[in-house]
Amino acid sequence: LKIINAGGAKADGHRHQDSDDEKPLAARLGINSAASKTGDASDSSSVESEPKDEPEHDGRKKWSTLVHNGVVFPPPYKPHGVKMLYNGQPVDLTPEQEEVATMFAVMKDTEYASKETFINNFFTDWRKILGKTHVITKFELCDFTPIYEWHLSEKEKKKQMTSEEKKASREEKSQQDEKFMWAFVDGVKEKVGNFRVEPPGLFRGRGEHPKMGRLKRRIRPSDITINIGEEAPVPVCPIPGESWKEVKHDNTVTWLACWNDPINEKDIKYVFLAASSSLKGQSDKEKYEKARKLKDYIRSIRANYTKDFRSKDQRKKQIAVATYLIDKLALRAGDEKDEDEADTxxxxxxxxxNVTCLPPNKLQFDFLGKDSIRYYNTVEVELAVYEAIKEFCAGKKKGGHVFDKLDTTKLNAHLKDLMPGLTAKVFRTYDASITLDTILNKETTDGTVDEKAKVYQRANKEVAIICNHQRAVPKSHDSQMNKLNEKIDELTVELEKANKLLSKKAKKRKLVGSDGDAKRRRKLTPEMLQKKLSQVETRIVETDNHKNNKEDLKTVALGTSKINYLDPRITVAWCKTHEVPIDRDKHFTVLNKLF
DNA sequence: TGTCAGACTTGGAATAATATTA
DNA sequence: TAATATTATTCCAAGTCTGACA
Known part of the structure; x- marks a missing residue:
């Protein structure tokens, strides 16, 4: 295994010398990809596989042969017959009406259930199904509690199942799914990602989404387009009497099936291969490679935008300042959004x-970004940037764009002139790589594997913070903290007791106790006590660290950066250098994706 | 040059599976 | 052995970016 790029992140003059740069990463690392294991021949025999590593990237061709079994539909609705109350009276509902009522009822303990937009949207769509003459006309008179309680008892029943029963139903399910879990891409068995069609439900838009609560209708085969190889058998439509909307053979795309999102008809939902597939792995590698390439260009890019901070050309000036912010703060590009989406x-x-100028040269950012997550940050910027932002904002009314001469297309077109393939999001990956590499190199010491893994986790955390990956405080956080505090208290008492005992022993040599522990205490030698003492001390320190770590990470979401931003090559190189096992180690299961 | 559909990556939450502790 | 904590997986929403077309 060769070390790739380790320690190189800080050196701007890094040169690429890897002669095998174009090979798949797994091949370069000499590891057999799980995805490259051929599946059962009976399924793939009809398809000739092409040699891998063939430079197929000339055009936009993504595959030569593609075989798969289509999608899995959710089961039809099974009515429960539990009657909700309207104005205190039980009401009869048709299965279709009951289905939607149940969707709402089961969301009782979520935030959505108390949001006005959600309730209004749900009620409007539900009334369409109830019909004009239905007795239910006012939401305030609806009582969904009986259905909610039925739902709770169903959940409880499921929980009470014995482990054998659980296992049996799990196995049955995976047997049913097996057929749909795999696809053959150029003869290679690959895992399919989301082969299940999304079930009907109430739309759970994030933030103040104007469409939250709208009924997401059931998807039928006639909504679905299948994409499959020309020679491959077309998957049988699993619902009798119905048929696919269309069957395509487009090898310039990677999706296996798609349908229009019922909430936003112009949006398309796709069935793709899983992240572990070589198609995904390949583009992932290209992404990290691009970020690494940016390292060679960053100096000139910075020089370029710095020069334009004072440009007379307003558009140039705005591009310069926007690029500076994206580079320095890892902001997202920011496409224009529709009226019927959350305002981010x-x-x-x-x-x-969203921007406040704080003299002499600080900017305070406060806005809702992707997923309506707040970005709140005060940063010192170059004076020229500060002055430029002040100028861009001057005279504009609330709601006006800071960068009115700019959009993502123009910005990316400019970035492309500076480096081939460069777009705004590359800066986020680049920032992540630099941060990971720097922290790993600076902070790793000759300690235990556990200590080294802590350094990795800290680097992971820093990347998450840079990318503004935040999460809601976990529901059980407070109770968990309380428990840890109690544990520390208990241990402290234990420690004090042991300390007292030790000093008494030292004085008297022999202790005559009066309580029930006396016999046991008498048997303790000072050496044993001393040992116990240090054990308790260690546990206190460990528990305290655990507690602080938990508190520290309560609003930090580590997952996204682990999966999408931490270059596995940096991780592998570090593992090798510092003798941290890659396999089996739970801290690095993310690597499964690529190896 | 702008608009829009299309295809793909990125995102947090919910849920399931597994490990740890009481 | 059950309750709880941790980790992995699934889900699906919400971004980015490209390319076709007017």
């Missing part, structure tokens, strides 16, 4: 009220 922004769509 990125760099290009920042509004004047």
């Amino acid at each position: 922004v990125g760099c290009c769509t920042l509004k004047v009220e």
Whole structure:
């Protein structure tokens, strides 16, 4: 295994010398990809596989042969017959009406259930199904509690199943799914990602989404387009009497099936291969490679935008300042959004009220970004940037764009001139790589594997913070903290007791106790006590660390950066250098994705 | 040059599976 | 052995970016 790029992140003059750069990563690392194991021949025999590593990337061709079994539909609705109350009276509902009522009822203990937009949207769509003449006309008179309680008892029943029963139903399910879990891409068995069609439900938009609560209708075969190899057998439509909307043979795309999102008909939902597939792995590798390449260009890019901070050309000036912010703060590009979506922004769509100038040269950012997660940060910037932002905002009304001469297309077109393939999001990957590499190199010491893994986790955390990956405080956080505090208290008492005992022993040599522990205490030698003492001390320190770590990470979401931002090559190189096992170690299961 | 559909990556939450502790 | 904590997986929403077309 060769060390790739280790320690190189800080050196701007890094040169690429890897002669095998174009090989798949797994091949370069000499590890057999799980995905490259051929599946059962009976399924793939009809398809000739092409040699791998063939430079197929000339055109936009993604595959030569593609075989799969289509999608799995959710089971039809099974009515429970539990009657909800309207104005205190039980009401009869048709299965279709009951289905939607149940969707709402089971969301009782979520935030959505108390949001006005959610309730209004749900009620409007539900009334369409109830019909004009239905007795139910006012939401306030609806009582969904009986259905909610039925739902709770169903959940409880499921929980009470014996482990054998659970196992049996699990196995049955995986047997049913097996057929759909795999696809053959150029003869290679690959895992399919989301082969299940999304079930009907109430739309759970994030933030203040104007469509939250709308009924997401059931998807039928006639909604679905199948994409499959020309010679491959077309998957049988699993619902009798119905048929696919369309069957395509488009090898310039990687999706296996798609349908229009019922909430936003112009959006398309796709069935793709899983992240472990070589198609995904390949593009992942290209992403990290691009970020690494940016390292060679960053100096000139910075020089370029710095020069334009004072440009007379307003558009140039805005591009310069926007690029600076994306580089320095890892902001997202910020496409324009529709009226019927949550009101969020990125760099290009920042509004004047999202930035406050704090003299002499600080900027305070406060806006809702992707998923309506708040970005709140005060940063010192170059004076020229500060002055430019002040100028861009001057005279604009609330809601006006800071960068009015700019959009993501123009910005990316400019970035492409500076480096081939460069777009705004590459800066986020780049920032992540630099941060990971720097922290790993600076902070790793000759300690235990556990200590080294802590350094990795800290680097992971820093990347998450840079990318503003935040999560809601876990529901059980407070109770868990209380428990840890109690544990520390208990241990402290134990420690004090042992300490007292030790000093008494030292004085008297022999202790005559009066309580029930006396006999046991008498048997303790000072050496044993001393040992116990240090054990308790260690446990206190460990528990305290655990507690602080938990508190520290309560609003930090580590998952996304682990999966999408930490270059596995940096991780592998570090593991090798510091003798941290890659396999089996739970800290690095993320690597399964690529190896 | 702008708009829009399309295809793909990125994102947190919910849920399931597994490990740990009481 | 059950309750709880941790980790992995699934789910599906919400971004980014490209390319076709007017």
